[in-house]
Amino acid sequence: MSRVYLRFYEELNDFLPIERRKVEFEHTLNRRTSIKDLIESVGIPHTEVEIILANGRSVDFDYIVQENDRISVYPMFECFDIAPLLRLRPKPxxxxxxxxxxxxxxxxxxxxxxxxxxxxxxxxxxxxxxxxxxxxxxxxxxxxxxxxxxxxxxxxxxxxxxxxxxxxxxxxxxxxxxxxxxxxxxxxxxxxxxxxxxxxxxxxxxxxxxxxxxxxxxxxxxxxxxxxxxxxxxxxxxxxxxxx
Structure with a gap:
């Protein structure tokens, strides 16, 4: 088993239990998994996600989660310029x-x-x-x-x-x-x-x-x-x- 640390922002917290909202929390992995599967395993549909940072680096859904990763997940940014970051779909x-x-x-x-x-x-x-x-x-x-x-x-x-x-x-x-x-x-x-x-x-x-x-x-x-x-x-x- 390995541990990772997750933090979800803004509207993504709607899908989480109260104790996990707007805070970093620890999550245990029992197998090798992609970051997309990890996000959906805690209850958040991938379509709600626009930006993922693993240890401060922008990654896509295929990224394989590593021991002690610190992962920040952001919702769709329709009103902001996020061009320098890796988008998770071809167009907004x-x-x-x-x-x-x-x-x-x-x-x-x-x-x-x-x-x-x-x-x-x-x-x-x-x-x-x-x-x-x-x-x-x-x-x-x-x-x-x-x-x-x-x-x-x-x-x-x-x-x-x-x-x-x-x-x-x-x-x-x-x-x-x-x-x-x-x-x-x-x-x-x-x-x-x-x-x-x-x-x-x-x-x-x-x-x-x-x-x-x-x-x-x-x-x-x-x-x-x-x-x-x-x-x-x-x-x-x-x-x-x-x-x-």
Whole structure:
């Protein structure tokens, strides 16, 4: 057996028991192991990690842990310049396209209405999510930390909150996505593109009160769903997300 000393920073502490948070702690190894396996063995998905320092030196996930190593692990740094350090994936989270697991349907709808490309189906298996994320280079959003341990997933985030509106604020803030917001450009139902259309083009499909009170309409190019000002969610409800 050998001993190593671990210290996790910022949001990574969410995955640790209270006595191990924000302090250096000793960990015993029973076999030869990579630093990736070590990190996940204490409960932290590799997708949450951006920088690893072993004895002050930047290392990648394949580094084999040595006796008495002092290891510091840092989360994703979306707002800081860390170019001099070794990144653990080819590029940062600057292409905000997502795939969500089956427990985050309402979050998917909210993010779509804010203009974010989100794949979601309530019959996705974990393997489906992982495979699509790997093939399409999508960011996995989930509340299942074991899903994020799959090697094929390079970008992912464990959603802390259980409340959909709070989840939206959490994602926008943690991944620094405010400048990407484009209200009502994607369909909340199918993720298709919305385009503006005239009332006359839809007149036969509108309810009497909708015809009377609304003039601005959009339609989904994929599923033909109609949206109008005041439908589903108002602009004012989503403007609040810009302030966080």
């Amino acid at each position: 989270l600057r292409d905000p396209r997502f795939i969500l697991d089956t427990n985050l349907g309402r979050l998917a709808r909210y993010l779509r209405l804010l203009g974010f490309d989100c794949l979601y189906r309530n019959d996705y298996e974990d393997g489906d999510v992982a495979e699509i994320a790997g093939q399409q280079h999508r960011i996995v959003l989930t509340r299942d930390r074991f899903l994020l341990r799959r090697k094929i997933i390079t970008h992912g985030y464990f959603v802390r909150s259980v409340h959909p509106r709070e989840q939206v604020k959490e994602i926008l803030q943690r991944l620094d996505l405010y400048r990407f917001i484009a209200l009502f450009t994607l369909c909340s139902r199918c993720n298709g593109a919305l385009i503006k259309t005239s009332k006359d083009a839809l007149i036969d499909r509108l309810e009497p009160l909708t015809k009377l009170y609304y003039d601005d309409f959009r339609i989904c190019l994929s599923c033909d769903q109609i949206y109008w000002s005041g439908s589903h969610h108002s602009n004012s409800q989503f403007e609040q997300f810009r302030r966080f």
